[in-house]
Amino acid sequence: MADLTASVPRRDNTTRLLLLPGIIWMLLFLITPIAMIVYVSFWTQTTFNISPDPTLASWKQFFSSDTYVGSLWTTMRIWLIVLATTFLVGYPTALFVGLLVKSKTLATVLLVICVIPFWTSFLIRVLAWRPMLGKEGAINIILLKLGVIQQPIEVLLFTELSVVIGMTQIYCVFMVGPIAFMLARIDRNIIEAARDLGAGFGRIFWKIIFPLSLPGVVVGAIFVSVMVLGEFATSGALSGRKVNLLGNIIVTQVGSLKWAMASVVGVILTVVMGVVIAGFLRIVDLKREL
Amino acid sequence: METTVFRLEGVTKRYGDLVALDNVSLDVGVNEYVSFLGPSGSGKTTLLRVIAGFETPEVGRVFFEGRDITYQPAHERGIGFVFQNFALFPHLTVIGNVGFGLAHGKTPVAPAEVDRRARKMIDLVGLSGMEDRGVDQISGGQRQRVALARTLAMQPKLVLLDEPLGALDANLRGRMRNELRAIRERLGVTFLHVTGSENEALAMGDRVVVLDRGRIIQSGRSDEVYDTPASPDVAHFLNRFNLFEGRLADARFTGPFGSVAAPVARRSDRDIYAVRYDRMRVLPAQAATDGPALKATFVASEYLGSSIMNFFETADGKVVEMEHHLSLGAPDTYEAKRDYILTWNPDLAIVFGREGR
Numbered sequence: 001m002a003d004l005t006a007s008v009p010r011r012d013n014t015t016r017l018l019l020l021p022g023i024i025w026m027l028l029f030l031i032t033p034i035a036m037i038v039y040v041s042f043w044t045q046t047t048f049n050i051s052p053d054p055t056l057a058s059w060k061q062f063f064s065s066d067t068y069v070g071s072l073w074t075t076m077r078i079w080l081i082v083l084a085t086t087f088l089v090g091y092p093t094a095l096f097v098g099l100l101v102k103s104k105t106l107a108t109v110l111l112v113i114c115v116i117p118f119w120t121s122f123l124i125r126v127l128a129w130r131p132m133l134g135k136e137g138a139i140n141i142i143l144l145k146l147g148v149i150q151q152p153i154e155v156l157l158f159t160e161l162s163v164v165i166g167m168t169q170i171y172c173v174f175m176v177g178p179i180a181f182m183l184a185r186i187d188r189n190i191i192e193a194a195r196d197l198g199a200g201f202g203r204i205f206w207k208i209i210f211p212l213s214l215p216g217v218v219v220g221a222i223f224v225s226v227m228v229l230g231e232f233a234t235s236g237a238l239s240g241r242k243v244n245l246l247g248n249i250i251v252t253q254v255g256s257l258k259w260a261m262a263s264v265v266g267v268i269l270t271v272v273m274g275v276v277i278a279g280f281l282r283i284v285d286l287k288r289e290l
Numbered sequence: 291m292e293t294t295v296f297r298l299e300g301v302t303k304r305y306g307d308l309v310a311l312d313n314v315s316l317d318v319g320v321n322e323y324v325s326f327l328g329p330s331g332s333g334k335t336t337l338l339r340v341i342a343g344f345e346t347p348e349v350g351r352v353f354f355e356g357r358d359i360t361y362q363p364a365h366e367r368g369i370g371f372v373f374q375n376f377a378l379f380p381h382l383t384v385i386g387n388v389g390f391g392l393a394h395g396k397t398p399v400a401p402a403e404v405d406r407r408a409r410k411m412i413d414l415v416g417l418s419g420m421e422d423r424g425v426d427q428i429s430g431g432q433r434q435r436v437a438l439a440r441t442l443a444m445q446p447k448l449v450l451l452d453e454p455l456g457a458l459d460a461n462l463r464g465r466m467r468n469e470l471r472a473i474r475e476r477l478g479v480t481f482l483h484v485t486g487s488e489n490e491a492l493a494m495g496d497r498v499v500v501l502d503r504g505r506i507i508q509s510g511r512s513d514e515v516y517d518t519p520a521s522p523d524v525a526h527f528l529n530r531f532n533l534f535e536g537r538l539a540d541a542r543f544t545g546p547f548g549s550v551a552a553p554v555a556r557r558s559d560r561d562i563y564a565v566r567y568d569r570m571r572v573l574p575a576q577a578a579t580d581g582p583a584l585k586a587t588f589v590a591s592e593y594l595g596s597s598i599m600n601f602f603e604t605a606d607g608k609v610v611e612m613e614h615h616l617s618l619g620a621p622d623t624y625e626a627k628r629d630y631i632l633t634w635n636p637d638l639a640i641v642f643g644r645e646g647r
Contacts, residue, residue: 189374189375189377190378192371192373192377193371193373193377193379193440194379194390195363195364195365196342196369196370196371197365197440197441197444198365198366198391198396198444199391199395200365203394211381212380212381
């Protein structure tokens with residue numbers, strides 16, 4: 001009995017000791033910076049100076065400017081579109097890799113192939129789309145030669161479309177991975193059991209396979225959302241500055257030393273991401289699945 | 291004479307060079323309980339999968355209720371399959387699992403009817419009150435019942451069970467054994483049950499079909515198979531016989547226990563002498579006997595509740611088992627590493643040999 005009571009505080013100390021590095025890290029590099037961003041967003045910004053006098057000026061400026069509010073909506077729109085396209089392209093791919101390919105080795109090889117584009121730098125991957133999509137780019141040349149079109153399609157590059165295409169290609173694999181992982185974990189006997197009970201392919205997919213892969217979809221969606229919402233490079237390189245996301249605003253504001261406005265956008269972006277992740281986590285109880 | 295509900299004709303199935311089923315033919319009657327017994331790799335699971343429709347045989351035909359179903363997809367056959375690991379839908383509740391086939395099968399049933407029939411089945415397998423539990427919140431035995439109820443809800447004429455008790459502990463296995471028989475008798479459905487356990491096969495089946503290397507090597511009532519195994523292999527799988535090699539010539543069998551008269555012998559490609567564990571008797575080392583006499587050293591004994599298994603080792607390292615039923619009186623105790631003589635009534639032995647009939 002005495003031993004038991006003595007061991008409790010000792011275990012408590014070990015727990016604290018193990019948690020300490022993590023807590024210090026999070027305090028220094030997560031909590032403090034976020035608190036700073038929130039704080040700085042209320043600072044007073046003049047053309048060449050910034051002072052910690054509290055003011056709502058930057059917040060008012062953000063919400064009264066069509067450009068800024070517009071970029072918020074553009075960000076949301078692009079995010080939703082890319083989420084949908086990565087899902088539409090990624091789910092069938094994952095279905096093939098995770099469920100239809102019988103050999104584990106082949107499945108692993110296919111997943112590695114999905115990751116190969118990441119062996120080149122981010123910028124090259126994005127910029128490589130320019131000679132593909134341009135007015136005199138590969139796609140237009142091929143379509144002209146085939147006689148499918150008479151005039152080059154101009155909306156391919158430097159539009160929202162090109163941004164969506166670029167982002168879909170880059171982030172698709174983050175959707176494929178988690179979904180393929182969940183699909184591969186499904187016991188094949190379950191599918192045979194459903195078939196034996198008379199369910200057709202559609203029913204088996206919607207009632208068995210899809211619900212069981214949902215945790216993968218949620219994890220994939222969180223990955224894609226976090227990355228797309230914070231994006232600035234793809235839109236910068238492929239939209240010809242026509243598509244301004246919140247990320248692009250932060251880059252330009254920081255570039256011109258407008259710290260207060262950059263902080264406002266940063267806070268808004270963080271809140272949006274928080275809401276999105278919380279929303280996704282409500283769909284599935286990940287603790288139970290992983 | 292029972293009517294045949296199900297028939298296999300010369301079914302052969304290969305996986306590459308491996309012959310999983312070799313010219314298997316079988317008739318199964320209505321309301322019959324058939325156990326397939328065989329070691330792993332004997333083709334018993336493949337046979338079940340061919341019947342269920344998950345595999346197509348290369349040669350041969352499968353008939354069910356007079357129809358040729360060889361190339362019919364699994365779900366159109368009206369045959370229920372209970373999987374070895376139960377294969378329950380992990381994201382659905384007990385009632386969701388049991389009602390799945392009714393709700394999403396090829397002839398959809400109205401939701402109220404699905405609910406009614408699923409509840410009836412859950413009641414039948416004794417799980418009332420657990421309808422809304424998740425299948426990961428119930429025990430192994432309960433999961434087994436859910437798997438069975440899910441299959442039975444479709445009212446199949448034939449139910450295939452792939453080692454359905456393998457995943458359960460010994461105690462539950464015994465209970466589920468009785469339960470399965472009772473449920474089947476209530477419904478009047480034909481059950482085909484695959485098992486690697488000879489106890490299960492003998493206890494459950496009206497008929498036992500013994501498989502080895504893709505072929506049926508014996509098929510008959512449990513007591514027939516038990517009392518008169520058709521070949522040394524069957525005797526071996528039953529795990530009830532000491533098998534001795536030797537030579538059968540002129541109605542005498544010569545083995546490690548001497549030469550014994552063997553007037554009746556079954557035809558086999560090997561000369562094998564089989565004695566049931568509970569037919570063995572133990573004599574002191576110096577005792578004289580005019581019957582068979584096998585010199586062996588006592589190794590150990592094992593208490594099984596209703597009987598005691600005694601293990602002896604012969605000079606060439608072969609383990610010989612002797613079972614003593616406790617209902618026949620208190621067991622003799624033997625001393626470890628001491629020599630004894632094992633003997634038996636030669637009339638009760640089963641002899642296989644090239645000159646047998």
